[in-house]
Structures are given as C-alpha cells and as structure tokens.
Amino acid sequence: MRVVALEEHFAIPRLTRQIDLDTIRSRGFPLGRWSAPEQELADLGEQRLRNMDRSGITVQVLSASGPGADLIEGCTGVELARAMNDGLAQAIADHPGRFAGFAHLPMRDPKAAADELERAMTDLKFCGALINGTTEGYFLDDERFDPLLSRAERLDAPIYLHPHLPPAEVRKAYFSELPGITDFLLAGPGWGWHAELALHVLRLVVSGALDRHPRLRLIIGHMGEGLPAMMARCDQIFGPHIKHLTRSVSQTILDQVSITTSGIFTRPPFEMALAVFGIDRILFSVDYPYSSNSHGQEFLQGLSLSETDLSKIVHGNADRILKLSPMGEIRSL
Numbered sequence: 001m002r003v004v005a006l007e008e009h010f011a012i013p014r015l016t017r018q019i020d021l022d023t024i025r026s027r028g029f030p031l032g033r034w035s036a037p038e039q040e041l042a043d044l045g046e047q048r049l050r051n052m053d054r055s056g057i058t059v060q061v062l063s064a065s066g067p068g069a070d071l072i073e074g075c076t077g078v079e080l081a082r083a084m085n086d087g088l089a090q091a092i093a094d095h096p097g098r099f100a101g102f103a104h105l106p107m108r109d110p111k112a113a114a115d116e117l118e119r120a121m122t123d124l125k126f127c128g129a130l131i132n133g134t135t136e137g138y139f140l141d142d143e144r145f146d147p148l149l150s151r152a153e154r155l156d157a158p159i160y161l162h163p164h165l166p167p168a169e170v171r172k173a174y175f176s177e178l179p180g181i182t183d184f185l186l187a188g189p190g191w192g193w194h195a196e197l198a199l200h201v202l203r204l205v206v207s208g209a210l211d212r213h214p215r216l217r218l219i220i221g222h223m224g225e226g227l228p229a230m231m232a233r234c235d236q237i238f239g240p241h242i243k244h245l246t247r248s249v250s251q252t253i254l255d256q257v258s259i260t261t262s263g264i265f266t267r268p269p270f271e272m273a274l275a276v277f278g279i280d281r282i283l284f285s286v287d288y289p290y291s292s293n294s295h296g297q298e299f300l301q302g303l304s305l306s307e308t309d310l311s312k313i314v315h316g317n318a319d320r321i322l323k324l325s326p327m328g329e330i331r332s333l
C-alpha cells in the first residue's frame with residue numbers, strides 16, 4: 001500500500017550556516033548541549049530513499065528543520081526562505097514521485113511570507129507551508145498575520161503548524177533552573193512544544209481568527225498535541241461564556257484541523273484521536289529523522305483497521321488535503 005508521511009524534515013547546511021549563532025542561541029536552540037541528526041537532515045538522496053524503502057514509505061512531504069528564515073529580519077530572511085524552497089524544489093525534481101514539499105516562509109514579514117507561499121504553491125508546486133510556532137512571541141491569531149492566512153485560504157494551501165522553542169520569557173519562567181539538559185527537553189520535545197502548539201490552535205479558535213478565515217485548513221502533529229483529550233472540556237468551559245464565536249471550540253477544530261501521528265507510536269493516544277477526530281482527519285507522519293521510519297512502520301503494522309480505513313490514514317487523507325497524485329506530484333491548483 002502506498003504510504004505518504006507528512007512531517008518529515010530536511011536541512012541545507014550551507015544556508016543554515018548563514019544564520020548568526022547568537023540569533024540561534026537567543027531563540028533557545030541548545031547549541032553544544034544537544035545534537036540534531038545533521039547527516040540525516042542534509043541527505044536528500046539515496047540514503048534517505050533507502051531508509052524510506054526499508055520501512056515501506058513511498059512519499060515524504062518535506063519541510064525545513066529549524067533554525068530558519070523565521071529568525072531573520074528583512075530581505076535577508078526573505079532570500080533565505082526562497083533559497084530553502086528552491087533547494088527543496090530541486091530535490092523533488094531529482095526524485096519524482098518520492099518527495100513533496102511544504103514551503104518555508106519568512107514569517108517576520110507576513111506580506112513577504114504570503115508572497116513566498118504563493119510562489120511556492122504556483123511555481124514550485126508545493127502542497128502548503130509549515131510554520132514553526134510563534135514569531136517574535138506572536139501567535140498566528142495576531143492580526144499582523146491576516147494577509148498570510150487570507151492568502152493561504154485563497155490558494156487552498158494547508159498550513160502545518162509545527163512546534164517551536166518558547167520565547168525567552170516563557171523559558172525563564174517555566175523551564176529554567178533544571179539540571180543538565182532537562183530544561184530544554186521539558187521546554188521542547190518532552191512537553192512544552194506540544195502544550196504550546198495546542199495553545200496556538202486554541203488561540204486561533206477563541207480569538208475568532210478561524211471564524212475570520214473559515215476556509216483555512218490547518219494540520220498539526222503528534223497525535224493532536226493533546227487536544228483530543230481536552231476538546232470536550234474546552235466546550236464545557238468556554239461554551240457558556242463566549243458569544244463572539246460562530247461555532248463551539250470542538251466544532252471549529254474539527255471543521256478546520258487535521259492531525260498526524262508524527263512521533264507518537266502507541267495505541268492509547270491513537271485510539272483517543274480516532275474517537276475524537278475520526279478516520280478522515282488523521283494522517284500518517286513519522287517526524288523523520290527525529291523519529292525513525294521503522295517505528296512508524298511498526299506502528300502501522302500494529303493497527304487493527306480495515307483496509308479502507310488504513311488506506312485513508314497512510315495516503316488517502318493526504319492525497320485529498322494536499323492534492324497529491326498517486327505519483328506523489330501536486331495536482332494543478
């Protein structure tokens with residue numbers, strides 16, 4: 001069965017090395033204390049493809065791993081995002097049917113980000129964009145990002161909301177004074193990433209941003225970032241008190257958000273996600289190379305689903321939402 005994986009990362013070292021180390025440290029990247037899988041990120045060729053083949057993955061939808069253009073002001077950030085996207089487009093062209101792409105955006109300039117999204121969708125034939133958390137401490141519900149959200153609506157371009165390290169003030173208040181690298185792990189992949197991403201989605205709902213952009217489609221990873229367990233609670237708490245929304249919290253999320261399995265490969269969270277979101281809103285992801293393709297394969301093999309439902313998770317929902325053809329190419333907009 002054809003398998004599409006959505007939250008799969010790459011890097012172009014010659015481009016990321018252009019970012020000043022002090023800028024990277026200020027955003028909370030733990031330089032010298034934690035090592036990213038740099039070799040796997042940089043490989044967009046045979047080694048990555050062999051790894052995919054061993055685990056039965058047909059297509060990776062690739063997105064740039066941080067640090068990236070969202071840290072850079074002005075024309076420099078715009079140029080870096082364009083170069084990242086052009087490099088990804090070349091990798092897709094070199095391996096037709098195996099890779100697809102999410103655009104990398106210069107988020108500190110929302111108008112330029114909207115323009116780059118349109119270039120990536122129309123010229124490079126990408127299938128959406130991936131945005132890493134907050135930008136300069138601002139969530140996407142801030143009105144400065146309305147031009148980008150409106151453009152994504154018009155282009156029918158899904159936005160994959162991905163976790164990012166929290167702003168300095170949050171790191172200091174919530175995650176400081178812990179032993180060793182525990183501060184980074186608690187702020188990031190051990191908890192904080194997921195809590196902040198769930199908060200990001202809830203802000204988009206309760207602020208009214210998703211009501212302002214009702215055709216905007218979001219994708220989030222890690223089996224829904226904890227939201228499946230909390231949506232009924234949100235309806236119970238917010239429902240009697242909020243009158244400016246046209247839909248309940250849970251209905252807004254179900255109308256506009258799909259989730260992926262990235263990095264969460266145990267049954268209980270999947271079963272809850274399936275019960276809350278339903279089979280048509282769950283897509284397969286690995287989070288390669290931060291998670292292994294083999295773990296993703298083992299997870300799929302352990303699912304007790306009909307062939308029809310399994311096909312929706314492993315490629316059908318991705319084909320529909322991202323407009324992928326059976327060959328992995330993007331259907332015309």
